Amino acid sequence: MIDPRREAAGAFTTTVAFVTTSGKRGPNVMAAEWTFTVSRNPFLISVHLSPKDATHDAIVEKGEFGVSLVGEDQVAAMGFAGHFTHHETDKLSSELFETYPAKKIDAPMIKGCPVNLECKLVQKVLMGDHTAFVGEVVEIAIDPAKRPIAYRHGAYQLGPRIERAHGIGVAVTPRVCKPGSDIAIDGELTCLERAGRDVIVSLESGAGVKLVAGSSRTDEHGFFELKLKVPVEVSKGEYRIAARHETSEGCARLTVN
Numbered sequence: 001m002i003d004p005r006r007e008a009a010g011a012f013t014t015t016v017a018f019v020t021t022s023g024k025r026g027p028n029v030m031a032a033e034w035t036f037t038v039s040r041n042p043f044l045i046s047v048h049l050s051p052k053d054a055t056h057d058a059i060v061e062k063g064e065f066g067v068s069l070v071g072e073d074q075v076a077a078m079g080f081a082g083h084f085t086h087h088e089t090d091k092l093s094s095e096l097f098e099t100y101p102a103k104k105i106d107a108p109m110i111k112g113c114p115v116n117l118e119c120k121l122v123q124k125v126l127m128g129d130h131t132a133f134v135g136e137v138v139e140i141a142i143d144p145a146k147r148p149i150a151y152r153h154g155a156y157q158l159g160p161r162i163e164r165a166h167g168i169g170v171a172v173t174p175r176v177c178k179p180g181s182d183i184a185i186d187g188e189l190t191c192l193e194r195a196g197r198d199v200i201v202s203l204e205s206g207a208g209v210k211l212v213a214g215s216s217r218t219d220e221h222g223f224f225e226l227k228l229k230v231p232v233e234v235s236k237g238e239y240r241i242a243a244r245h246e247t248s249e250g251c252a253r254l255t256v257n
């Protein structure tokens with residue numbers, strides 16, 4: 001039988017980090033998929049570790065840890081770091097790992113990664129069956145030639161960037177208003193040539209009868225905005241805000257009450 005929690009958790013796609021420490025048992029590495037940027041300024045990273053992991057105790061002990069994103073050619077090392085535990089195995093003795101000494105913390109850093117971050121622990125929060133260790137990044141090394149993996153029930157290469165379908169997204173604020181109200185229309189044109197384009201925006205009845213219209217020119221990124229006034233004589237009901245450019249059309253729902 002399908003376990004919906006497992007299915008839902010497995011649908012998240014992440015990077016994976018090597019988390020490195022140097023506790024009383026010596027230097028160690030583990031794999032951690034639950035590793036995230038949680039603040040830009042200060043630059044904070046959280047890693048979410050099971051209290052069963054030897055790395056957990058080493059971070060509590062030393063108050064620092066290394067985070068090195070797993071690159072495309074490091075998947076075997078990731079699996080190894082994520083399978084064995086330092087409670088039993090000295091993983092860094094394996095030639096799967098090449099390390100260099102961190103500059104600002106006492107931990108080995110993994111060579112050949114797209115990003116290496118040295119972190120000082122600033123917060124530790126127990127969350128369910130994992131502990132969130134939040135570290136402030138005190139040293140950054142980036143290798144733009146390396147690409148991080150994407151992880152989702154296994155490791156994948158990042159594919160080509162998704163180009164958005166041509167179209168218009170549009171919203172009206174407020175979405176519920178009285179006759180005679182001013183309404184603000186915000187939208188985005190997503191065709192290739194989207195800068196400096198004229199978009200026609202109209203307030204229409206459900207039957208497609210135009211009640212009021214205006215036009216707006218897109219900015220350099222394809223965004224546009226416009227104000228319209230709902231005519232005082234419109235009756236209560238459901239209306240559409242339709243935005244059109246050539247063959248593209250986008251609509252928003254407006255209720256007049």
Ligand SMILES: Cc1cc2nc3c(=O)[nH]c(=O)nc-3n(C[C@H](O)[C@H](O)[C@H](O)COP(=O)(O)O)c2cc1C
Nearest residue numbers: 030031032033034049050053054055082084085086
């Ligand atoms: C791809 C992958 C991702 C993992 N992500 C996590 C994670 O985010 N948090 C965690 O506690 N364990 C995670 N693990 C499991 C640990 O890496 C594993 O328990 C490891 O043996 C702990 O090593 P340690 O006891 O030497 O610290 C992951 C394992 C793999 C293979």
